[in-house]
Amino acid sequence: MSRFPFGTPFGWYPVAWSSEIAAGDVVRRDYFGEALVAFRTLEGEASVLDAYCPHLGAHLGVGGKVEADGIRCPFHGWKFGGDGSCVDVPYAKRKPQNVRARPYPTRETAGLVWAWYHPNGGAPSFEPPSIPEFGAEDWTPDWTRYEWTIRSHPQEISENSIDWPHLTEVHLMEPPPNRSVEFVGHEIQWQTTTSKNVTTLDDEHDDIVITGRNPGLGCSYVRYTGMGDSVILMGMTPVDDEKLHLRFGVIGKRSGRSETEMAEFHQAYSDDMAAAVEQDFPIWENKTYHERPRLCDGDGPVGDYRSWAAQFYVDAETGR
Ligand code: FES
Ligand SMILES: [Fe+2]
Numbered sequence: 208m209s210r211f212p213f214g215t216p217f218g219w220y221p222v223a224w225s226s227e228i229a230a231g232d233v234v235r236r237d238y239f240g241e242a243l244v245a246f247r248t249l250e251g252e253a254s255v256l257d258a259y260c261p262h263l264g265a266h267l268g269v270g271g272k273v274e275a276d277g278i279r280c281p282f283h284g285w286k287f288g289g290d291g292s293c294v295d296v297p298y299a300k301r302k303p304q305n306v307r308a309r310p311y312p313t314r315e316t317a318g319l320v321w322a323w324y325h326p327n328g329g330a331p332s333f334e335p336p337s338i339p340e341f342g343a344e345d346w347t348p349d350w351t352r353y354e355w356t357i358r359s360h361p362q363e364i365s366e367n368s369i370d371w372p373h374l375t376e377v378h379l380m381e382p383p384p385n386r387s388v389e390f391v392g393h394e395i396q397w398q399t400t401t402s403k404n405v406t407t408l409d410d411e412h413d414d415i416v417i418t419g420r421n422p423g424l425g426c427s428y429v430r431y432t433g434m435g436d437s438v439i440l441m442g443m444t445p446v447d448d449e450k451l452h453l454r455f456g457v458i459g460k461r462s463g464r465s466e467t468e469m470a471e472f473h474q475a476y477s478d479d480m481a482a483a484v485e486q487d488f489p490i491w492e493n494k495t496y497h498e499r500p501r502l503c504d505g506d507g508p509v510g511d512y513r514s515w516a517a518q519f520y521v522d523a524e525t526g527r
Pocket of ligand 2 (some may be wrong): 373
């Protein structure tokens with residue numbers, strides 16, 4: 208019996224940092240309780256497929272090779288395109304019809320490769336985020352990255368975004384005086400002001416404005432204004448029903464600092480943010496999920512959040 212009564216929500220999930228998959232690379236991933244293979248064609252297009260070859264089941268991520276616009280299986284050499292269709296069988300006179308490695312719709316935005324997960328293979332109903340600051344002039348060129356695999360669920364972690372009182376207790380931030388949240392279609396749009404001492408920068412006091420977006424349950428990203436202007440992205444990719452892989456990336460605006468000053472400042476500032484994420488882990492890994500929590504007037508909009516989150520699950524009876 209899973210700790211979480213949810214199943215896996217459909218949505219976009221990061222499966223790799225873009226720079227982890229160079230042209231011609233093949234990587235294996237274990238997500239959504241499934242085996243996946245991600246690869247990049249020589250032209251640069253990234254694709255994600257079910258790892259098990261539809262022929263006799265070899266793992267395409269173990270010995271599979273990219274060839275021009277597809278991947279060739281290491282077992283009998285069948286070749287599959289990025290959409291999973293079988294495009295070549297080296298030893299057959301007639302190519303078998305309707306053979307397909309199961310494709311995961313794939314996008315590449317903001318320095319990440321994203322896969323769309325849907326339990327019934329449903330098509331994407333929204334898009335992963337594009338973040339214009341990523342790759343823009345005056346911003347650090349790639350994510351400063353942190354990764355963890357922890358025992359939790361994307362819905363539990365996203366709930367943190369609107370859980371105002373935990374900011375004080377867990378993160379030692381000032382109680383946020385101004386905060387707002389709206390649930391708009393597939394997004395949560397929220398904002399809060401707070402302040403804290405930055406432990407990695409001599410405990411300097413930092414007044415912060417955080418403007419956040421959660422597109423679905425697979426990621427959240429915030430624009431963070433304080434000592435440094437930053438964009439922080441957190442990806443929450445389920446490994447299985449019990450665990451998820453957290454990716455946490457930070458880019459920062461140079462704002463007149465020299466390259467060396469910026470490198471040093473940005474690393475320290477990002478390390479402090481990553482340490483703040485780690486403060487949540489003992490709670491997330493050990494809490495239970497209360498279907499009917501006892502709330503009070505100072506809590507965030509937990510009920511509204513959960514009604515919003517319900518849209519990302521398939522109804523077991525209707526299959527939709
Ligand atoms: S198992 Fe992949 S080609 Fe035979
Ligand atoms: Fe938190």
